Amino acid sequence: MARRILWASLAVAPATWILDAVAHPGKVTLFVLSALSLIPLAWLIGEATEHAGEHTGARIGGLLNASFGNAPEVIIALIAIADNLPDVVRGSLAGSVVSNILLVLGAAMIVGPDHSQLQRRSxxxxxxxxxxxxxxxLIPSIPGFHGDPNRHSLALLSIVPAIALLALYLFVTILGIRRRERDEEPGNPGWSMRASLLALGLATAATAVTSEILVHSLQDFAKAAGLSQFFIAFVIVAVVGNAAEHGGAVVIANRGKMKLATQIAITSSAQVGLFVVPVVLLLSFxxxxxxxxxxxxxxxxAMGAAAVFVGFVIRDGHSRRWE
Known part of the structure; x- marks a missing residue:
């Protein structure tokens, strides 16, 4: 049922484009429609990436997942950079980390079976x-507490932690892929490789167009709703960019697969911090x-406290609905 709704809701994106080009509705309407449009598009990117990975094996599949699995967040961030909205970019990236850890994990624990065993070490x-x-x-952030946080010298300084984060991500990913290749059993691919790549390309292009509408209408929506840009970026944009992943983890938890659901939530946060953040920084040049x-x-x-808090919650390797 949920998949049918997601397939049907893909029509919202082209409807939003046509409405923007022909009717020129208010920015608030465009923001809401584009935000809703990104949810099924993010889901389709995830589906296409997963099916393409079934044809390529763990190594290329892992690369595809890293490259396209976070496409909505990267595209939204780059469009915001083009519009010179650095606070929106940083807010949405930080919000993605926090929402994956707290919102998704919390929802999964509520709907999933109580006292489920988790992969504590992982x-x-x-x-x-x-x-x-x-x-x-902290390397570029501490100097940014004083003076202009967007000065060029800090952009150059940010390259250092960005490269370190990418190196750490590559190291961890390679270890994970090797382990997966050793343990994984070959499956039966669902979509053909051509269909997977076509869907991936179309969904990514549609996400770029829709994200542009979202970012361009963000400031007007914030004013109309009486909300700060920080709140919009940290909460709404971050949740929208990860909505399909969020929903998938909750559905999986509801089926009793708590190990997988919790892995999706926390691994997604780590992927944003170690991969999306440095990639966005380097592309911003x-x-x-x-x-x-x-x-x-x-x-x-918020990011540090979320990690510490969840570590405390899962310290014994079991999920508790009312921790």
Whole structure:
């Protein structure tokens, strides 16, 4: 049922484009429609990536997942950089880390079976990676507490932690792929490779167009709703960019597969911190105003505290609905 709804809701994206081109509705309407459009598009990217990976094996599949699995967050961030909205970019990235850890994991524990056994060691390792990312982000963030956090010198300084984060991500990913190749049994591919790549390309292109509408209407939506840009970026944009992944983890938890659901939630956070953040930073140098990784104290505290809190919750390797 959920898949049928997602397939049908893919029509919202082209409807939004046509409405924007022909009817020119208000920015608030466009923001809401584009945000809703991104949910099924993110799901389709995930589906296409998974099916393509079934044809390529663990190595290329892992690369595809890293490259396209986070496409919505990367595209939204790059469009915001092009519009010179660095606070929106950093807010949405920090919000993605926090929402995956707290919102998704919490929802999974509520709908999933109580006292389920979890992969404690793996989850704590992923949380450790999130904590390591926060520590590395202090390098450009602390100088950014004073003066202009978007000055060019901080953008250059941000390259150092970005490269370190990518190196750490590659190291962890290679280890994971080798382990997966050793343990994984070959499955039966669902979609053909051509269909998977076609869906992946179309969904990514549609996400780019829709994200542009979302970002361009963000400021007007914030004013109309009486909300700060930080709240919009940290909460709404972050949740929308990860909505399909969030929903998937909750559905999996509801089926009793708590190990997988919790892995999706926490691994997704680590992937944003170690892969999406540095990739966005490095790609931003193609624009007039490169991004700096000078996160605000509230963003750093939120990411670090979320990792520590969840580590405490899962300390004994079991999920508890009312921890």
């Amino acid at each position: 989850l704590l390792a992923q949380l450790g990676l999130v904590a390591a990312a926060v520590v590395l982000l 193609a624009f007039a105003h490169p991004l700096t990784l000078a996160f605000r104290p509230v963003e750093l505290i």
